[in-house]
Amino acid sequence: MLPLSFQRRIQSLLETTGDKPSLVAAREQLTERYRSKQGTERGGFISSSEIIAYVAARLPATFASIEAILPHIPLKNISSVLDLGAGPGTAALASALYWPECQKIHLIEGDAFMSEISQSLLKGLPELQHRQVSFQKANLLSVTIEASYDLVLLSYVLNELAAHDQKVILQKAWDSAEKGVIIVVPGTPIGYQHLMVLRDLLIEAGAFIAAPCPHHEECPLKEGDWCHFSTRLLRPSFHRKIKDVSLPYEDEKYSYLVALREPVPRPSARIIRKPLQRSGHVTLDFCTPGGIKRQTISRRDKERYRLATKAVWGDGWDDNFTNEKE
Ligand SMILES: C[S@@+](CC[C@H](N)C(=O)[O-])C[C@H]1O[C@@H](n2cnc3c(N)ncnc32)[C@H](O)[C@@H]1O
Structure with missing residues (x-):
């Protein structure tokens, strides 16, 4: 669950920036663009209201899917993570909570305002006390990643990029990963199709697919079907407000891949x-x-x-x- 301290920070962000009607309108506009472009090559956020709307409307759901994925990664002693296309820091936070031993957390985000938001949400958060959290504003396509990290996270970012750019960024992620890469995309047919291309590239690069696939064979699902999972999240009140809904929960569908450098035990x-x-x-x-x-x-x-x-x-x-x- 999203830590209450973090929820409170989002709440105060919403109270201090923008009025409710303009954020609801920005959220509707964002949703509409996701739908019309099916989430691919969406072209980034077009206003600061959209960024704040994203934090309120999507972060709880993307956080919930990452939280659901992490227990399928049989790795301990994770000391560092790199979050690429970090947005508000969703995947970085979920990983830091899951691996309390993780000391070094670096976020790279292309949008200056989004990067500022992630800093205001994460800096000084009690749950991240005594961790070294750093922020970098850079384009993933041109950035040179200087250090290496145990795990590199690509959460809900590759699905928004053109196929060629996905491959360029995946290569950078893999090259800077000591132990492996985690990719999360929306649990849609198109998200899954992207993932299957990336899976082939990772297997070619020598990766061990630790989850969800229990093998390295071609995905056996029939055409028209797609591998995805679902997690139920309790909606914080800010989430219900921006989505203008009263149901206390929602189901988030996601697809993912955990690609590691070394084989680990995996279920049959x-x-x-x-x-x-x-x-x-x-x-x-x-x-x-x-x-x-x-x-x-x-x-x-x-x-x-x-x-x-x-x-x-x-x-x-x-x-x-x-x-x-x-
Ligand atoms: C849908 S958000 C996902 C945010 C976060 N990872 C999450 O799981 O909630 C995608 C993020 O990737 C960033 N992004 C997209 N393309 C990028 C690029 N080429 N370089 C850096 N950041 C990029 C966007 O600005 C946005 O913040």
């Missing part, structure tokens, strides 16, 4: 759809090295049924799947 399968719980059985859809497989696990199969009733969409699953395609 991943649950790729919401489990179907019925009386006396649970049906699970898995991605496995042998393709997509469906299993119905009956209450009679005591231990597996117990695990299946607890399992959620996106969890890893260990079982003896054959590599035979169905």
Whole structure:
């Protein structure tokens, strides 16, 4: 969950900048542009109101998806992260909270106002006390990344860039990553298509895909289907206000890739759809090295049924799947 100290900072940012109607209008304009361009080559923010609207309307959801992804990364002792296209610092904050041992956090952001906002939100935050947090305003396409970092984060940024630019930035990210790269994009068909191209490049570069794929084979999903996951977030009141909604929660759909330099243990399968719980059985859809497989696990199969009733969409699953395609 977003730390309350951070929520309060967003709240005061909203109170001190812009009036509510103009922020709601900026949020609507931003949403409309995302829809019309399907989120690709959106061309950045066009006003400071849009940036503040982004922080209030999108940050809680992008934070929730990163929070859901991090437990699938079996790495400890992360000492440094680099957040590229950091925006308000969403992924940097989520990672710092997940790895309290992480001492060095560097954010690179291309928009000057957004970079200022990230500084006002993160600097002196109690949760980041005793960490070295630094901010750089630079274009990812031209910047030379001087240092290397354990993990490099690309959260909701590559999907907004042209295919060629995505590759250039991914290469820089990979070159500056000691342990690996995490990519998050919206859980849409187009987001997934971009991710599949980037996955091929990473595998070619020698990466080990630690999640969500439990293998390095070609993605077995049929045309028209796309690998994505969903997380439910409780909406802070500023989030409900800017979206003009009363429902206390929303579901954020996301797709992601965790590409590491060294192999790590990974589950033999991943649950790729919401489990179907019925009386006396649970049906699970898995991605496995042998393709997509469906299993119905009956209450009679005591231990597996117990695990299946607890399992959620996106969890890893260990079982003896054959590599035979169905
Ligand atoms: C959708 S926001 C995502 C922000 C944040 N990473 C998150 O997960 O909430 C994309 C961010 O990437 C930045 N960005 C896009 N292209 C960039 C580039 N070429 N160089 C630097 N920053 C860029 C934008 O200014 C924006 O702040």
